[in-house]
Amino acid sequence: MLDLVADQGAKVAAQGLVASPLAIRGLTVSYGQKPAVFSVDMTVQPGAMTAIIGPNGAGKSTLLKAALGIVSPLSGQVSVFGRPLEKQRARIAYVPQRASVDWDFPTRVIDVILMGLSRELGLLRRVRARHVSYAKECLKRVGMQDFADRQIGQLSGGQQQRVFLARALAQDADLYLLDEPFAGVDAATEKAIIEVLKSLKEAGKTVVVVHHDLATVTDYFDHVFLINTRKVAEGTVAEAFTAETLQSAYGGRLATAQIDQISRALG
Amino acid sequence: MLWDALSLQLGYNATLVAIGATLLGVSAGVTGTFLFLRKRALVSDAISHATLPGVCLAFMVLVALGGDGRNLPGLLAGSAISAWVGLLCMNWLTRHTRLAEDAAIGAVLSVFFGFGIVLLTVIQTMGVGRQAGLEGFLLGSTAGMLWADALIIAIGGAATLLLVVLIRRPMTMVAFDPDYAAARGLPVHRIDLAMMGLVMAVTVVGLKIVGLILIVALLIIPPVTARFWSERSDRVVLLAGLAGGLAGYVGAAFSASAPNLPTGPIIVLVSFVFFALSLFFAPVRGVLAAVLRHLQFQQRVHIRQGLLALAQDQKIYEPLTLRLLRRAGLVRADGVATDPGKARAAKALRDEKRWEVVRSDQAHEATAALYDGLRDIDTVLTQDQIAEIDRRIGGPQEVPS
Numbered sequence: 041m042l043d044l045v046a047d048q049g050a051k052v053a054a055q056g057l058v059a060s061p062l063a064i065r066g067l068t069v070s071y072g073q074k075p076a077v078f079s080v081d082m083t084v085q086p087g088a089m090t091a092i093i094g095p096n097g098a099g100k101s102t103l104l105k106a107a108l109g110i111v112s113p114l115s116g117q118v119s120v121f122g123r124p125l126e127k128q129r130a131r132i133a134y135v136p137q138r139a140s141v142d143w144d145f146p147t148r149v150i151d152v153i154l155m156g157l158s159r160e161l162g163l164l165r166r167v168r169a170r171h172v173s174y175a176k177e178c179l180k181r182v183g184m185q186d187f188a189d190r191q192i193g194q195l196s197g198g199q200q201q202r203v204f205l206a207r208a209l210a211q212d213a214d215l216y217l218l219d220e221p222f223a224g225v226d227a228a229t230e231k232a233i234i235e236v237l238k239s240l241k242e243a244g245k246t247v248v249v250v251h252h253d254l255a256t257v258t259d260y261f262d263h264v265f266l267i268n269t270r271k272v273a274e275g276t277v278a279e280a281f282t283a284e285t286l287q288s289a290y291g292g293r294l295a296t297a298q299i300d301q302i303s304r305a306l307g
Numbered sequence: 308m309l310w311d312a313l314s315l316q317l318g319y320n321a322t323l324v325a326i327g328a329t330l331l332g333v334s335a336g337v338t339g340t341f342l343f344l345r346k347r348a349l350v351s352d353a354i355s356h357a358t359l360p361g362v363c364l365a366f367m368v369l370v371a372l373g374g375d376g377r378n379l380p381g382l383l384a385g386s387a388i389s390a391w392v393g394l395l396c397m398n399w400l401t402r403h404t405r406l407a408e409d410a411a412i413g414a415v416l417s418v419f420f421g422f423g424i425v426l427l428t429v430i431q432t433m434g435v436g437r438q439a440g441l442e443g444f445l446l447g448s449t450a451g452m453l454w455a456d457a458l459i460i461a462i463g464g465a466a467t468l469l470l471v472v473l474i475r476r477p478m479t480m481v482a483f484d485p486d487y488a489a490a491r492g493l494p495v496h497r498i499d500l501a502m503m504g505l506v507m508a509v510t511v512v513g514l515k516i517v518g519l520i521l522i523v524a525l526l527i528i529p530p531v532t533a534r535f536w537s538e539r540s541d542r543v544v545l546l547a548g549l550a551g552g553l554a555g556y557v558g559a560a561f562s563a564s565a566p567n568l569p570t571g572p573i574i575v576l577v578s579f580v581f582f583a584l585s586l587f588f589a590p591v592r593g594v595l596a597a598v599l600r601h602l603q604f605q606q607r608v609h610i611r612q613g614l615l616a617l618a619q620d621q622k623i624y625e626p627l628t629l630r631l632l633r634r635a636g637l638v639r640a641d642g643v644a645t646d647p648g649k650a651r652a653a654k655a656l657r658d659e660k661r662w663e664v665v666r667s668d669q670a671h672e673a674t675a676a677l678y679d680g681l682r683d684i685d686t687v688l689t690q691d692q693i694a695e696i697d698r699r700i701g702g703p704q705e706v707p708s
Contacts, residue, residue: 110489126492134490141484145344146540155480158491163473191538196676207487217490226676 059122061086061215061246062107067116069099069106076102080116080271084215084248089241090263091251093281095290098268100250101137101219108134108217120215130159133213135204137220143193149203150188153178156210178206181239183232198229205233216240218249222256234260257281312560321563324449324516327460328555328574331513332525334464336551337471338505339526340533340544344482349409350397350503351526353416355510355519357393358386359423362444362514363430370433377440379456383511386444386519390507393419398500447518447571449559456515463512467505478502479540516559517571524575525551532582535589554578606631607681611655613637617644618656658684661696 062084069077077099084090092100105111107118109125120128133156153175154167161167179185182202187195195203201221208216216237222230237247237260251257257264257277264281266272266289273285315322342348365385366376374381393415400411427441440448471478480488481498489495506526513522533546558574587594613628614637623629623642632638637648644652661684665671677687685693 105486108490109492110486129492132490134487136484136486136490140486142346145483146534146538146543147479147483148539151539152483155483155487158476158480161476163476193538 059086060084060119061121062217062248063119063122064103064107065117067103067106067118068114069102069111070114075114075269077106077113077267078269080267082107082265082271082274084246085263086246087241087244088263089237089247089249089261090265091249091257091261092265092267093251093254093257093289094267094272098289100267103267104134104217104219104248104250108132130211131214133208133211133216135208135216135218135221137223138197138201138204143195143200145192147192148188149179149184149190149192149195150175152192152203153188153207153210156207159211175206175210178209179203181209181236182206196226198225201225202229202232205236209236214245216245216247218247220250220252222251222253254286309561309564312564313557315560317560317563320449320452321559323452323454323457324563324570325556325559327449327452327457328516328559328570329552330461330464330555331509331516332529332551332553332555332574332578333548334467334471334551335509335513335522335525336529336533336547336549337544338467338502338509339551340530340540340547341471341475341478341482341502342506343527343530343534344479344540344543345499345502346482347408347503348527348530349412349523350394351506351510352523353397353412353419354390354394354503354507355522356416356423357419358390358510358514358519359420359444360426361385361387361389361392362441363423363426364389366430366441367426367433379453379459379515382444383459383514386514387507387511389419390510391504394500394503394507443518444514445518445520446569447514447516447521449516449562449570452515460512460515463508467508467512470501470505474498474501475541475544483540516555517574521571521575524578525554528575528578528582529554532578532585535585535592538591550578550581554581610635610637611681614648614652614655615659617648618652654683660700661693664696664699 060083062082064080064082067077067080067082068075076097080099080103082103092103094100102111106113106116107125109118118125120132150172154161154171156178157171157175161171176185176188179188182205184199184202184206187199187203192200192203205218205221208218218237221233225233237249240247249261251261258281262277263275264277265274266280266285268289268291272289273280273282311317312321312325315325339348339351342351362382362385365382368385369378369381370376397408397411397415400406400414401408406414430441440451477488477493477498478501480491480493481495481502485495488498509526510519510522513525517525529547529551530543532550533543536546537543554577555574558577559570561577562568562570562573585593590596609625609628609631612625613623613632616623616628617632617638623632623638629638629642632648633640636645637651638644662678665684665688666675666678668675674687688696
């Protein structure tokens with residue numbers, strides 16, 4: 041049943057009716073001898089908000105990084121809007137984990153946003169007033185317009201996360217890939233981020249989020265992708281986010297009470 | 308004498324050295340900043356030590372070909388080749404083995420340097436006679452610097468600077484967030500190699516003046532110095548160039564002003580003086596500023612605690628608290644609150660209760676995040692909001708101001 045759903049997605053993509061924003065085939069990534077992601081197929085639905093869910097160390101972030109070519113896979117193909125990744129870089133915006141960078145780096149908030157414009161600015165083009173005002177608009181969308189000139193080290197965790205999101209917004213991409221954007225942020229930031237993501241969806245963009253909070257999945261997302269090194273389930277929240285799929289993704293790591301709670305929430 | 312040196316009036320050689328050292332300082336400072344921002348400063352140490360075998364081998368080849376073993380372009384070319392080999396070894400070790408970068412640096416540095424020293428000894432026993440000068444590459448030797456040598460340094464330094472300016476944006480992006488840079492399609496590995504290639508170029512160019520052992524100082528100290536003064540990477544780059552150039556110039560002049568002062572080590576010491584001054588006196592990141600900030604914070608804490616104690620009629624035992632309150636005119640010498648003291652104390656207590664309400668109310672979440680136990684609540688809330696909170700607290704509404 042689950043395979044059927046995935047297959048349909050793949051067929052739709054293969055027939056070229058709508059090229060999937062992100063289609064992954066047979067992807068295996070390994071650090072050393074132990075595969076972190078093993079032979080995974082994924083077909084992201086266009087215009088949807090998809091959550092990648094799985095226990096710690098299940099390969100969620102690795103899947104995202106391999107999809108972006110940040111880590112090189114042992115095998116497998118990635119296509120973005122029906123074409124090879126390298127040709128579609130400009131259409132993808134990536135929001136890495138907040139903890140992956142050094143926040144004492146000497147740079148201001150506005151400079152980080154301007155990195156989102158690196159394609160337009162190239163190597164030597166000057167940063168002009170229109171670039172700065174565009175960057176400030178992006179900051180405004182995440183409620184950070186007053187922080188443009190702050191040093192990034194002065195920001196709280198939630199503010200750092202919003203700056204990363206604003207940098208991705210500056211790229212004006214069609215596919216947004218976010219790695220744990222809600223990890224360790226305050227409630228106000230979580231609300232601000234989800235609002236921005238929903239507005240992206242309304243504008244027809246595709247959003248894929250590595251997500252860890254099972255309680256909010258049904259509220260925030262319409263598609264889920266469950267992974268535990270191998271793909272466990274893929275589909276709409278109603279189809280693929282069930283007590284059985286969760287049990288098989290998390291094994292004993294998820295308390296029965298939690299699963300019950302989720303199945304009740306799903307009705 | 309020193310003034311003569313600083314104004315370049317100590318003769319031809321001293322002037323050449325001063326100009327060369329300044330240019331070298333600027334390009335080393337600017338290039339080193341990217342290495343420092345990428346947190347790979349020590350890579351430069353391995354690169355510089357890996358130049359020695361190349362210098363020696365180049366000398367042997369030059370002599371074997373019947374030429375002058377001390378031909379500077381030839382020796383520098385040799386040093387560049389072996390530094391590049393060392394760099395590739397280090398990269399290979401870090402990427403394809405389980406060795407961490409520090410171990411790879413240690414391995415490459417010591418093996419290449421050891422091999423170089425062996426070659427140096429071999430050359431000495433070869434009896435070529437004119438080998439004198441090769442040791443100069445260890446710590447730099449400026450005594451016999453020629454116009455052509457200075458020209459090589461000038462051209463090399465300028466070319467490196469130009470390349471740095473050209474790829475500064477990708478290098479900054481890779482240094483700050485390599486994953487994001489890779490996701491944008493930047494060739495992170497090649498940008499890193501380019502960065503280290505530039506460091507290698509600076510090292511090779513600087514062999515004559517500071518030598519391979521101390522060049523690492525010129526690559527690292529100016530960026531670290533500059534970091535104290537700015538929170539913007541582009542300015543850190545400029546300031547590092549300035550600090551490096553100034554250290555080169557002043558150091559060279561200083562060493563020329565007295566006989567037998569070694570140029571390279573003096574430049575490094577001057578650059579250290581800039582570092583030490585920055586460490587202590589830089590306005591925000593300096594040690595002194597941090598101490599002052601801490602003391603100021605401590606005083607605020609004491610005054611606040613004292614006021615809260617006064618408001619609740621508790622006795623204050625802490626001598627520092629009493630002293631601070633007395634100095635602010637809030638208590639008399641016998642520890643009894645003055646009228647302004649009583650007013651401030653009542654307000655502090657009231658603020659504390661208001662904060663309690665704010666912190667327990669989800670609607671005030673953003674404000675609650677600002678709570679530090681010291682802030683006056685009227686600096687973060689409007690009068691209307693405070694009035695609303697006071698209604699919830701109840702009790703006497705009048706707060707003495």
